[in-house]
Amino acid sequence: MAIVVKLDDMLHDRRMTLTELADRIGMTLANLSILKTGKARAIRFSTLEAICDALTCQPGDILKHDASKEAVK
Amino acid sequence: MERTPPSSSAALPIANVVLRILIVINWVGGAAIAVLLLIMPHKQWIMTSLKLSPSPDADHVILGLRAIAVFGLVAIPLNYLILKRLVAIVDTVRAGDPFVAANADRLQSIAWTLLVLQILSMVIGAIGNAVSKLAQPVDIDAGFSINGWLAVLLIFLLARVFAEGTRMRDDLEGTV
Numbered sequence: 001m002a003i004v005v006k007l008d009d010m011l012h013d014r015r016m017t018l019t020e021l022a023d024r025i026g027m028t029l030a031n032l033s034i035l036k037t038g039k040a041r042a043i044r045f046s047t048l049e050a051i052c053d054a055l056t057c058q059p060g061d062i063l064k065h066d067a068s069k070e071a072v073k
Numbered sequence: 074m075e076r077t078p079p080s081s082s083a084a085l086p087i088a089n090v091v092l093r094i095l096i097v098i099n100w101v102g103g104a105a106i107a108v109l110l111l112i113m114p115h116k117q118w119i120m121t122s123l124k125l126s127p128s129p130d131a132d133h134v135i136l137g138l139r140a141i142a143v144f145g146l147v148a149i150p151l152n153y154l155i156l157k158r159l160v161a162i163v164d165t166v167r168a169g170d171p172f173v174a175a176n177a178d179r180l181q182s183i184a185w186t187l188l189v190l191q192i193l194s195m196v197i198g199a200i201g202n203a204v205s206k207l208a209q210p211v212d213i214d215a216g217f218s219i220n221g222w223l224a225v226l227l228i229f230l231l232a233r234v235f236a237e238g239t240r241m242r243d244d245l246e247g248t249v
Contacts, residue, residue, distance in 0.1 A: 027249070031178055031249045032249070034247070035249045039247070040247050040248065040249045041243070041244055041246075041248060042244060042247060042248040042249075043248070043249055044248060044249070046214025047249055
C-alpha cells in the first residue's frame with residue numbers, strides 16, 4: 001500500500017504511548033495496532049478526527065503517500 | 074472488528090442433522106442401485122419381474138434400464154459432494170462467520186455439480202422415453218426441469234453474492 005501510517009513518529013513527538021492514545025480516543029489497542037503497523041485497509045473519518053484531536057495534529061501528520069511502495073492487495 | 078456471535082437459531086442444528094441424514098440416505102440409495110446393477114445381468118430375473126416376453130424390444134428396455142442405473146450411480150457421489158459442502162456451509166453459519174471465501178467456492182462448486190446433475194437427469198429422462206413403449210411404459214421422474222435449471226442459476230448468483238460479501242467483510246475487518 002502506498003499510504004504510509006506515521007503514527008509511531010507522531011506518538012514519539014508527543015511523548016505518548018500507543019496504550020495512552022487508545023485510552024484517550026476510546027479505541028481498542030488491537031485496532032490501533034492494526035493502524036500503526038499499516039495493516040488497516042481503511043480508516044474512518046471519526047477515527048482520524050479522534051487521533052488528530054488527541055495528538056493535536058493534522059491528518060497529513062499521520063498519513064503519507066509514498067508512490068515507491070507498490071500497492072499490494 | 075468484533076465477530077457476530079454464533080447463531081442460536083434452532084434452524085441450523087436441524088439443517089445440520091437433516092443434511093447428515095440425507096447423506097446416509099444418499100449412500101443407501103447408491104447401494105440399492107449398485108445391488109440392482111449386480112442383479113441386472115440376470116436377464117431372466119428382469120424379464121420375469123417386468124413381465125417381458127423375449128423380443129428385441131425387451132432387450133432394449135433392459136439395456137435402457139441398465140444405462141439408467143449406471144447414470145443413477147454416477148449421481149450418488151455428486152449428491153454427496155453437494156451435501157458435504159452444504160454441511161460445511163451450515164457449520165460456518167453456526168460458527169458466526171459465513172462470509173468467507175471458502176463458502177463462495179463451495180457454492181460455486183455446488184452450482185457446477187447441480188448443473189451436471191441436471192444434464193444427467195435429462196439424459197436419464199431421454200433414455201426412459203426412448204425405451205418406453207405403450208406395451209411397456211417406463212415412467213421415470215427425470216428430464217428437463219425448469220425449477221432445476223433455475224436453482225443452478227440462483228446458486229451461481231448466490232456464489233457471486235458470497236464472493237462480494239466476503240470482499241466487503243474483509244474491508245470491514247480492516248477498517249479502524
